[in-house]
Amino acid sequence: MFKAQTEKRVAVFFANGLEECEALVLTDLLFRAGVPCDKVSITDNLAVTSSHEVTVVCDRTIADDDFDFDAYDMLVLPGGMPGTKNLRACEPLCDAVRAFATSGRMVAAICAAPSILAELGLLEGRAATSNPNFQHVLAEHGAKVQQGAV
Structure with missing residues (x-):
């Protein structure tokens, strides 16, 4: 049973072709820590299929009439x-990520x-890391690529 330990809320965005462990392990850890977290599909369908053909049913979609990134x-x-x-x-997600980051609100990105964030111009001059196959994208957009443990 979920017991909230904070009033802070997290939205984890699910897209077809996602790496399921990067999304589901995170949502599970947040759940166990008592952090309210919604699985949000970026499509108008609650069901999202991972890169390994695992279908995940999200809590809501960004297409919902009452969906608000600012929540x-x-x-x-x-x-x-x-x-x-x-x-x-x-585009709506990228606009929200840009708005959050430029206003100092929390944004996180995993693996690729x-x-x-780099392509949106949000990592210029900042220390960042990613999957090694994407570190060139970070560097090309001005990030200070780090390879230490995170």
């Missing part, structure tokens, strides 16, 4: 392919997804 204190982008590309192609 959350943190936005999280899991990686995976082509999930990362699908997240990047979602930091490349989205």
Whole structure:
């Protein structure tokens, strides 16, 4: 049974082609820590299929009439392919990520997804890391690529 330990809320965004462990392990850890967290589909369908053909049913979609990015204190982008590309192609999500980051609100990206932050110009001059196959994207957009343990 979930027992909230904070009033802070987290939205984890699910796109077709995501890496399921990067999204589901995170949501499980937040649940266990008592952090309210919604699994949010970037499509108008609650069901999202991972890169390994695992179907996950989300709590809500960004297409919901009452969906509001500002109802959350943190936005999280899991990686995976082509999930990362699908997240990047979602303009409302990218607009919200940019608005959160530029206003100092929390944004996190896992594995390949930091490349989205780099492409949005949010990592310029900042220390960042990603899956090694995407570190060139971070560097090309001005991030100070780090390879230490995170």
